[in-house]
Amino acid sequence: MKLASTKTAAVFIMLLLVITLIPVGIAMEWDGHTEAEIPAWELKWETAEIDGIEAAAAWSAAEWTWVQARNDRPSPPSGTASAWLRLTLPPAGATPAILIDKVFGDSLKAYIDNQLIYDSSDDVEYSGNKVLIPLPTHGSAKTLYLWNAGSGEFGIEGDVRVGSYTKLLSFYVKQDLVDLVLGAAMIFMAGALLICLLFLKPELFYSGFYLILVILSFGVLLITYSPFLSLILSGGERLRQICFDLALFTLLPAFTLYFEQLFGPGKRGFTTRVRNFQLAYSLFCAAALILNALLSFRLDSLYSVLTINATGVLMIVQFVYLLYLSLSYARRGNSDATLFSGGFSVFAVVSLAELLRYFISAERYHLYWWKWGMMVFVISLIVIMGKRFAESHEKALEYARELEKFNNDLQRSEKMGIISELAASVAHEVRNPLQVTRGFLQILGERSGNKEKEYLQMAVEELDRASVIITDFLTFAKPGVDAVDVFEVSGELRHVSGILLPLANLQGGSIELRLQKELHVTGSPAKFKQAFINLIKNSIESLREEGMIVVTAWRTGGSVIISVKDNGVGMKVTELARLGEPYYSNKTKGTGLGLMVTFRIVEAMNGTIEFNSRKGEGTEVLIKLPASFSN
Numbered sequence: 001m002k003l004a005s006t007k008t009a010a011v012f013i014m015l016l017l018v019i020t021l022i023p024v025g026i027a028m029e030w031d032g033h034t035e036a037e038i039p040a041w042e043l044k045w046e047t048a049e050i051d052g053i054e055a056a057a058a059w060s061a062a063e064w065t066w067v068q069a070r071n072d073r074p075s076p077p078s079g080t081a082s083a084w085l086r087l088t089l090p091p092a093g094a095t096p097a098i099l100i101d102k103v104f105g106d107s108l109k110a111y112i113d114n115q116l117i118y119d120s121s122d123d124v125e126y127s128g129n130k131v132l133i134p135l136p137t138h139g140s141a142k143t144l145y146l147w148n149a150g151s152g153e154f155g156i157e158g159d160v161r162v163g164s165y166t167k168l169l170s171f172y173v174k175q176d177l178v179d180l181v182l183g184a185a186m187i188f189m190a191g192a193l194l195i196c197l198l199f200l201k202p203e204l205f206y207s208g209f210y211l212i213l214v215i216l217s218f219g220v221l222l223i224t225y226s227p228f229l230s231l232i233l234s235g236g237e238r239l240r241q242i243c244f245d246l247a248l249f250t251l252l253p254a255f256t257l258y259f260e261q262l263f264g265p266g267k268r269g270f271t272t273r274v275r276n277f278q279l280a281y282s283l284f285c286a287a288a289l290i291l292n293a294l295l296s297f298r299l300d301s302l303y304s305v306l307t308i309n310a311t312g313v314l315m316i317v318q319f320v321y322l323l324y325l326s327l328s329y330a331r332r333g334n335s336d337a338t339l340f341s342g343g344f345s346v347f348a349v350v351s352l353a354e355l356l357r358y359f360i361s362a363e364r365y366h367l368y369w370w371k372w373g374m375m376v377f378v379i380s381l382i383v384i385m386g387k388r389f390a391e392s393h394e395k396a397l398e399y400a401r402e403l404e405k406f407n408n409d410l411q412r413s414e415k416m417g418i419i420s421e422l423a424a425s426v427a428h429e430v431r432n433p434l435q436v437t438r439g440f441l442q443i444l445g446e447r448s449g450n451k452e453k454e455y456l457q458m459a460v461e462e463l464d465r466a467s468v469i470i471t472d473f474l475t476f477a478k479p480g481v482d483a484v485d486v487f488e489v490s491g492e493l494r495h496v497s498g499i500l501l502p503l504a505n506l507q508g509g510s511i512e513l514r515l516q517k518e519l520h521v522t523g524s525p526a527k528f529k530q531a532f533i534n535l536i537k538n539s540i541e542s543l544r545e546e547g548m549i550v551v552t553a554w555r556t557g558g559s560v561i562i563s564v565k566d567n568g569v570g571m572k573v574t575e576l577a578r579l580g581e582p583y584y585s586n587k588t589k590g591t592g593l594g595l596m597v598t599f600r601i602v603e604a605m606n607g608t609i610e611f612n613s614r615k616g617e618g619t620e621v622l623i624k625l626p627a628s629f630s631n
Contacts, residue, residue: 035099035163035171042086043067043155047079053111056084056145073104073157082149089135089144089162096135097165098144099172101158102128105150112142132172134165179226182371186219186378193385210261211381213254218374220247238297242289248311249285252318253278259322262336262384263329274321278314285311312355319348336384343380347373437463486628487525489553489560490515496532497551504540509547511536516554520628523605531601534594535564535621542568542619560627567618576611 042064044056064086067074076083089098110118110133118133135144148154161168190212197208224244256275265272285307292299326344329337350373441456441463497511504511521528539549543566552563571579579595602609606626613619 035161035168036090036092038069038087038090038160038162040066040068041088041160043074044084044086045076045080046082046084047077053114053116053145053147056086056111056147057114069160070158073155076154082147083155085146085148085156087144087146087160089142091141092135092162093164094137095165096137096162097168098133098135099159099161099163099168100131100133100156101160103131103148103156104128105148105154107147107149109147111145111147112136113138130172132165132168135162179222179371182375183219183222183226186215186222189382190216190219206261208385210254210258211385213250214258214381215378217247217251217254218378220244221251222371222374242293245289245307246286249282249307252311252314253282256318256322258381259325259340262340263325263334266325271325274318278318281314312358316352316355319352323348336387339380339384339387343377343383347377349373484522484524486520486522487528489519489521489528489562489625490517492525492529493532493551493553493562496529496536500533500536500540503537504543504547504549507540507543507547508545509540509543509549511549511551514550514552519553519555519560521560521605521625522628523601523625527601528605531598532562532564534598538595539564539566539568539619542566542570544568555627558627560625562623562625563620564623565618565620570615570617570619571611571613572615576613579611 043066044059044064065074067085087098089096108118108120108131109116112135115136117136120131146156148156161171193208193212193215197205197212220243224240224247253275256271256278260266260271260275263271266274288299288303288307292303323341323344326337326341330341347370351370354370441460444452444456493515494513497513501511536549536551540547543549547567549564549566552565554561599609602623602625608624610622610624611619612622
């Protein structure tokens with residue numbers, strides 16, 4: 001139970017970490033900047049190999065085409081192999097640099113005064129990433145030439161800023177570092193949850209493990225999709241792409257597996273079929289990735305169509321299907337489905353919108369908002385898991401309480417069995433000698449003086465008390481009687497009250513009856529009266545000044561409820577727990593047998609007895625007996 005509490009606390013600590021990271025990340029991304037922006041630049045397409053920067057610098061102004069910043073980059077004409085871009089740089093201080101918002105293609109070179117100042121390594125896939133190019137100190141207020149090429153697409157778009165290298169680097173880091181921070185937090189969270197899961201039972205392990213795969217995949221996607229990674233790592237573009245693809249192939253089936261663990265296989269097992277298809281498709285994509293790598297990535301075009309494009313379509317279909325199911329379950333009152341559908345709706349709507357925009361823009365749009373939708377969704381998943389951990393913890397406590405009650409009942413039953421056998425055998429053997437002894441004492445009393453008669457009378461009274469105890473033993477050993485009948489409860493309780501009222505008055509108390517009529521139960525009227533004589537007598541003995549005992553009886557459903565409530569001294573919790581134990585009594589000369597007999601009589605009538613008491617406030621006894629509907 002302590003372990004469950006620890007795991008629940010760990011889940012909510014990680015949840016708090018994620019919630020804290022979101023506003024920090026947004027603040028980092030939305031931080032302002034004061035660098036100069038280039039509003040437009042010139043573009044010239046090339047369909048053949050060029051002679052170099054000297055040839056590009058010699059072109060006339062009529063050969064260049066103006067492109068406005070923040071407009072979509074122009075599509076290259078058929079047969080185009082590369083592009084030249086010409087930008088006029090504003091003055092930019094002592095350590096100038098240029099930050100291009102989105103660069104496409106796999107090769108980029110920069111020239112100033114016909115001198116090469118930047119050359120990207122070969123086989124780099126920019127895919128709309130940012131590029132920060134340091135400029136020479138003499139590069140301000142001059143013309144910058146960019147040569148850009150790629151196997152499928154190339155060019156630049158978005159904002160182009162010129163300013164201090166330090167400030168541009170700070171802006172670059174603030175805008176994209178959050179992707180790495182969030183991704184690292186997801187991976188750390190997955191690792192922490194995995195450690196917790198090692199202590200769970202196998203049936204609980206798998207659902208948590210699928211959630212770990214989902215969170216881990218999200219973390220890898222965030223890190224490998226971040227443009228900032230290319231700034232701190234030289235090369236490794238292929239490795240980034242492979243990690244991104246593997247995370248995506250893992251995410252799709254793991255996501256459906258986790259959903260299936262939460263809400264079941266779906267109607268006619270359709271969710272299970274979707275999961276099996278995704279597993280098979282992910283294995284196919286992984287095999288295609290391995291084959292492409294073995295062939296030195298010569299199958300990139302075919303691999304992209306078979307995996308990346310098709311995977312995007314499958315993601316859209318998966319999101320729509322699971323969103324529909326989660327909303328359906330939520331409408332049926334499933335609280336987990338409500339949490340899931342809430343977080344998933346945000347993620348699905350944002351991701352679907354971005355995926356559609358990505359495909360409409362011919363894969364030129366750079367996905368951005370999906371990560372925040374993903375964070376909201378992960379939070380909802382963690383809340384669901386924390387909620388389930390808390391429910392498991394409560395169930396464990398409930399099971400522990402039930403087990404403790406069962407053990408106590410079992411021990412009590414064993415004690416009762418032993419005492420019953422002992423009482424039945426001893427009582428018969430002891431009663432006859434007691435009766436003989438009593439008779440002889442009475443004879444001696446008739447022939448003795450006054451002083452001896454007093455002592456002999458005291459001996460007879462003690463023998464009578466011993467006889468009562470033996471009778472209680474016999475009743476406890478055999479609470480059932482041969483004559484079982486249907487009797488009316490209210491009349492029997494009035495009879496008991498009439499017997500005990502004088503004793504209550506001697507104690508300065510009173511007895512009040514609040515009884516419904518026509519309350520019939522099955523049993524022995526004599527034993528019934530004996531049980532309530534014991535209970536009401538105990539209440540009388542606990543009374544103080546102006547004491548009151550209220551006896552109430554009513555019917556509810558198929559049961560008759562009888563309450564005996566007093567305003568006496570009450571009992572402690574420890575005393576309540578021991579009621580009914582053999583030989584336990586909180587009275588000076590009590591044996592505990594009277595209450596034991598009461599327990600056995602109620603038990604023999606298929607009833608239950610419950611005590612509620614607080615020290616100094618009184619005690620209430622509730623007896624519940626099956627009602628009899630025959631007269």
